[in-house]
Amino acid sequence: MSNTRPPQLIETPANVVGGAQYQHLAYVDAYDAVLNCDYAFVAYKETDSWGWRVRIKSSQTAGAVFEPDAMKSAARAAGAQGKPWFPWGYSFDPSASDARCIQFRVHVANGQPSGIEIFVQLRKADGSADAAKSVTFPWPA
Numbered sequence: 001m002s003n004t005r006p007p008q009l010i011e012t013p014a015n016v017v018g019g020a021q022y023q024h025l026a027y028v029d030a031y032d033a034v035l036n037c038d039y040a041f042v043a044y045k046e047t048d049s050w051g052w053r054v055r056i057k058s059s060q061t062a063g064a065v066f067e068p069d070a071m072k073s074a075a076r077a078a079g080a081q082g083k084p085w086f087p088w089g090y091s092f093d094p095s096a097s098d099a100r101c102i103q104f105r106v107h108v109a110n111g112q113p114s115g116i117e118i119f120v121q122l123r124k125a126d127g128s129a130d131a132a133k134s135v136t137f138p139w140p141a
Contacts, residue, residue, distance in 0.1 A: 009040035010059045020048040025116075028135040029059075032100065032122035039102070041118045045140045054116060054140065056089065056104055064089020064104045071106055071113040071139070079111030094121075099129035106139075113139040 012024040022044045029040040040059040045052055054066040066088060078086040085105040092102040100122050107115040116139065121132040 008042065009038055010042045010057060012042055012044040013046075020046055022046055023140075025054065025140070026118065026135045026137040028118050028120060028133050030120045030122045030130070030133045033125040033130070034123045034127055039120060039122065041120065043116065043118060043135075043137060052140070056116075056118060058090070061092065061102060062090035066106065066113075066116065075106060075108045075113045076111045078106075078108045084108060085117070094129070099123050099127065101129070101132070107136065115139055 008027050009029050013020075013022045015021045025043040025045055027040070027042050029038055031038050037060065039061070041056055041063075043054060043056045046055050051068070053068065056063045074086055074088070085107045087103050088106050089104045090102070091104070092100050094101045101119065103119045105117040105119060106113050107117060115136050117134055117136040119132065119134045122130050124130045
């Protein structure tokens, strides 16, 4: 019996000598039986001469970019409204004809970003919603 994990379907980019540096933050994948397709998401912190940001890259959808200043402003507004999180970037919300749900959620604590969640719920073969998968990681300091 092997304890090795299967390879990720999408990877954090490699560091560039003298250029951008990447720090892996999270990974999640899920299977959509209706399309017979795997969806994979990787989150990483990207640091370059302009500063840093968090990116989510996806194998099947658009991703998202989380710039620190924009997140601070949006978190402050969400916190003032009593919201525990707010969506950011690409999303796919469920409808009567498609149960898929893909959301990138920025969690808020005391009006500041505290974490990012990748939430994925795809479909069983009959089109109904499959079990949700989610990964949450802390907001980088």
